[in-house]
Amino acid sequence: MGRPLLTVTVMALTTKSASKPASDKRTSGKRTSGKPAPEPTRPKRYPPSLPALLWRSTVGKKTVLAVTGLIMVGYLVAHLVGNIKIFFGAEEFNSYGHWLRTLGGPVLHYEWALWMIRVVLVAAVVLHGVTAYQLSRRDIAARPVAYVHKRRRASYATRTMRWGGVILGLFVVWHILDLTTLTVNENARTGHPYENTVATFSTWYGNTIYITAMLALGLHLRHGFWSAVQTLGAASPARERALRVVTDTSALVLTGGFISIPVAVMTGVVN
Amino acid sequence: MKVTLRVWRQPGPDATGEMVSYEVEDATPEMSFLEVLDTLNERLILTGDEPVAFDHDCREGICGACGVVINGQAHGPERTTACQLHMRSFADGDVIDVEPWRAAAFPVVKDLVVDRSAFDRIIGAGGYITAPTGSAPDAHATPVPKPAAETAFEHAECIGCGACVAACPNGSAMLFTAAKVVHLGALPQGAPERESRVLDMIGRMDDEGFGGCTNTGECAVACPKGIPLQAISSLNREFLRAARKSA
Numbered sequence: 001m002g003r004p005l006l007t008v009t010v011m012a013l014t015t016k017s018a019s020k021p022a023s024d025k026r027t028s029g030k031r032t033s034g035k036p037a038p039e040p041t042r043p044k045r046y047p048p049s050l051p052a053l054l055w056r057s058t059v060g061k062k063t064v065l066a067v068t069g070l071i072m073v074g075y076l077v078a079h080l081v082g083n084i085k086i087f088f089g090a091e092e093f094n095s096y097g098h099w100l101r102t103l104g105g106p107v108l109h110y111e112w113a114l115w116m117i118r119v120v121l122v123a124a125v126v127l128h129g130v131t132a133y134q135l136s137r138r139d140i141a142a143r144p145v146a147y148v149h150k151r152r153r154a155s156y157a158t159r160t161m162r163w164g165g166v167i168l169g170l171f172v173v174w175h176i177l178d179l180t181t182l183t184v185n186e187n188a189r190t191g192h193p194y195e196n197t198v199a200t201f202s203t204w205y206g207n208t209i210y211i212t213a214m215l216a217l218g219l220h221l222r223h224g225f226w227s228a229v230q231t232l233g234a235a236s237p238a239r240e241r242a243l244r245v246v247t248d249t250s251a252l253v254l255t256g257g258f259i260s261i262p263v264a265v266m267t268g269v270v271n
Numbered sequence: 272m273k274v275t276l277r278v279w280r281q282p283g284p285d286a287t288g289e290m291v292s293y294e295v296e297d298a299t300p301e302m303s304f305l306e307v308l309d310t311l312n313e314r315l316i317l318t319g320d321e322p323v324a325f326d327h328d329c330r331e332g333i334c335g336a337c338g339v340v341i342n343g344q345a346h347g348p349e350r351t352t353a354c355q356l357h358m359r360s361f362a363d364g365d366v367i368d369v370e371p372w373r374a375a376a377f378p379v380v381k382d383l384v385v386d387r388s389a390f391d392r393i394i395g396a397g398g399y400i401t402a403p404t405g406s407a408p409d410a411h412a413t414p415v416p417k418p419a420a421e422t423a424f425e426h427a428e429c430i431g432c433g434a435c436v437a438a439c440p441n442g443s444a445m446l447f448t449a450a451k452v453v454h455l456g457a458l459p460q461g462a463p464e465r466e467s468r469v470l471d472m473i474g475r476m477d478d479e480g481f482g483g484c485t486n487t488g489e490c491a492v493a494c495p496k497g498i499p500l501q502a503i504s505s506l507n508r509e510f511l512r513a514a515r516k517s518a
Contacts, residue, residue, distance in 0.1 A: 139482035145373050148368060233504050233507040233509070237499070
């Protein structure tokens with residue numbers, strides 16, 4: 001009678017002691033002295049819902065990172081096409097700015113469409129930043145001890161994704177304060193985007209911040225666009241070459257296109 | 272030829288380690304890298320010192336037991352396993368740094384030996400087919416298209432050495448997991464468990480503390496068996512497909 005009871009107690013004790021501290025040890029890079037690693041804790045609902053499944057997995061989080069990145073690339077293309085109108089004079093550029101506010105009318109009220117776009121963009125930026133931060137934390141923790149023999153790994157664009165992303169995030173804040181809310185733009189007037197843009201690019205710091213950020217954007221896209229397609233599983237050996245060409249071209253066109261505007265103001269082409 | 276080995280020495284899992292320099296004067300260009308470690312160990316044993324612990328088995332590049340980071344590169348400068356790396360890849364007088372695989376999921380056991388059982392647990396989570404297959408089937412009993420057979424074989428070449436994890440700046444096991452998922456996914460035998468396999472293996476991979484993929488491509492460069500980087504894209508595609516279907 002006593003023996004089976006004892007066995008049960010011992011088993012219960014061993015399972016309890018084996019399951020908890022082992023996982024902490026493993027993340028700190030130490031060996032779990034002979035004990036078998038714990039079974040993964042199963043999610044409460046199995047299979048979990050699609051958002052839960054994506055958010056819990058590194059591959060799923062990368063998917064969120066990729067999709068939000070591509071949304072922002074799509075926005076940048078539209079943004080560049082709009083910005084290029086500055087080369088056709090103040091009237092065309094300012095009337096384009098006004099049209100953006102009346103977009104979707106008369107069904108949509110003044111600026112409604114613009115606010116919808118802004119909500120999507122803010123969601124994309126926040127999700128992109130949060131997933132990048134969480135994945136980076138995890139990636140750094142997965143290599144707790146560095147190699148003594150240092151060797152340069154991966155390309156410059158790949159290695160600068162994290163800090164390049166931080167630079168772009170800070171730039172977006174400045175860019176909105178400068179040309180949307182006009183908070184930091186001296187001599188700015190609401191409803192005159194052409195004149196405000198010229199005012200920004202007439203200062204040395206405006207040009208420096210903008211051009212630095214656009215170079216960071218080019219680098220970020222050079223790895224990011226290709227990487228997003230890879231993450232979404234759309235890459236294949238047959239498409240690899242075309243994908244590289246599209247990535248490099250879009251990075252160059254977007255960077256060059258955006259930089260052309262401060263250069264035009266500096267050289268007097270736009271004034 | 273004479274080489275200086277700077278080897279990571281760590282007496283046990285919880286002990287602190289350091290790089291220790293040893294001079295090996297009687298190395299020859301045709302020696303394999305592991306033979307140089309053997310030569311060093313013979314001397315260490317004779318002088319009463321503790322020999323350098325390192326993993327090895329077949330020494331013909333097919334088992335995946337050996338693996339050390341040599342001068343910052345997994346398996347060293349040639350695209351092969353450490354046992355098939357020969358001293359002709361080095362010059363006389365070289366200083367060679369030898370370190371264990373570095374990853375949170377691969378804790379150091381001793382010196383250059385790491386515990387790679389995390390890989391076994393990833394395979395255990397779904398890297399197999401459950402259908403009882405008996406003895407080897409008759410040829411063409413189950414028709415497999417030629418391109419599918421080629422894909423399966425290319426990815427089945429993975430020997431689980433862990434060089435991909437060691438080379439990845441994030442200590443990610445994506446290439447290893449991808450190799451098995453693509454291998455079994457290409458074959459009709461692997462089809463019934465297609466969704467559960469990829470979800471369970473990736474879940475286990477994350478639980479083991481491996482990092483995520485940032486598409487640096489370091490893994491595929493280090494892989495002695497040439498598992499292509501595209502395998503990771505295929506793994507992502509399989510994961511998203513399975514997530515859509517099962518959620």
